[in-house]
Amino acid sequence: MSATQSPPQTLAQKLIAKAAGRSQVSVGEIVNCRVDLAMFHDSSGPRRLQPMLEELGAKVWDTSKVVLVMDHYVPERDEDSRRIVRIARDWAVAQKLPHVYDSIGICHVVVPQKGHLRPGMFAVGGDSHSPTGGAFGAYMFGVGATEMLGVVVTGELWVRVPETIRMRWSNRLPPGVTAKDMMLAMIGQFGMNGGAYQAMEFCGPAVQALSMQERMTMSNMSAEIGSQVGLIAPDATTRDWLAAHGAPGVEIEGWHTDEGAACTTHDYDAAALSPQVAAPHSPANTRPVGDYVDVAIQAAYIGACTGAKLEDLRAAASILKGHRVASGFSLMVAPASVQDQEQAEREGVMGVLRDAGAEVLATACGACSGYGGSIPDGANVIATTARNFKGRMGSPTAQIYLASPYTVAASALRGRVTDPREVLA
Secondary structure (H helix, E strand, C coil), X not given: CCCCCCCCCXXXXXXXXXXXXXXXXCCCCEEEEECCEEEEECCCCHHHHHHHHHHHCXXXXXXXXXXXXXXXCCXXXXXXXXXXXXXXXXXXXXXXXXXXXXXXXXXXXXXXXXXXCCCCCEEEECCCCHHHHHHHCCEEEECCHHHHHHHHHHCEEEEECCCEEEEEXXXXXXXXXXXXXXXXXXHHHHCCCCCCCCEEEEECHHXXXXXXXXXXXXXXXXXXXXXXXXXXXXXXXXXXXXXXXXXXXCCCCCCCCCCCCCCEEEEXXXXXXXXXXXXXXXXXXXXXXXXXXXXXXXXXXXXXXXCCCHHHHHHHHHHHCCCCCCCCCEEEEECCXXXXXXXXXXXXXXXXXXXXXXXXXXXXXXXXXXXXXXXXXXXXXXXXXXXXXXXXXXXXXXXXXXXXXXXXXXXXXXXXXXXXXXXXX
């Protein structure tokens, strides 16, 4: 693809044009796109798709482009979860699916770790946090079961070419402040529908300075700001990370927004950002951590695709090293993938967390999707998850506060919402 096009195109337009077999597309156009990857999990996939496919007498268009991850109902705890996971496993065998990942972590982390995502792809996922793929310069978003059925049968999906909203971050984040804080700040400003189901692109020096896992957190939580995708232009960081995860030699040239392309831009200063906390029961209830320091906390959850990747575990350990959580305080850690947990074990990170009093849970979606019953009723809980809707984490009476792994770990030490910079200092 040439680096320049006339008229100038946004990254979103370029990605859609490629999928549509076009040289360029215009905002508002409806185009038919070829799907490079369809991802679904035990909850969203076979139990919904299998009966519809059988009713149609239809087959999967290309099993090599389908990825199935068992992450929501594992480890199975009751007959219902066993039934759901059994359907998924049996269907995977019947379809001879080549890409099945069973109980090794959360789909949004496992799929890129297994080398399935790369710049220029057009992908869909049967989960609302599928925009995580945007961190790799892929146009990836979540679809419902009916749309996924159409994709699985035809390998195609129509899309309306979106407007682009660029979130441009200058400078660099200070110590103890993360991509999670950046996202919470933007969601707090614009609300959960602020993205208007358009294409959001994160850019600027502070975004380029982020590691790949931090970029994944950012793109993932574009779902919470209501955009269709959360894109980050691929660069050497993207290429090097993918090369280390089974996708060598990816093409990054040209996958960026052209100078002069039509878009709305909002500017932020990363150096001025403080740790952020979202109060119950919405990520949009976000304010700086200092506004909540008097809130007592009884439990902390370090888990989910936004808060328990390797770098998240390292961040929590940097706070907790040499300390123990308060007596009677519940600290739960559910690593996002087996790969990340194993690396954290080798580095001594998991040992630090256990020594601090953490109970280590399974590498799965767990309490983030309300499964496993680990969130205590009636408690104030601070969590690294992406959402804090009432009852989402399993307990209808728990009050969930959202924050970064640094802030969650610092709060676990003090038994109240705590600015992690106090502990780091």
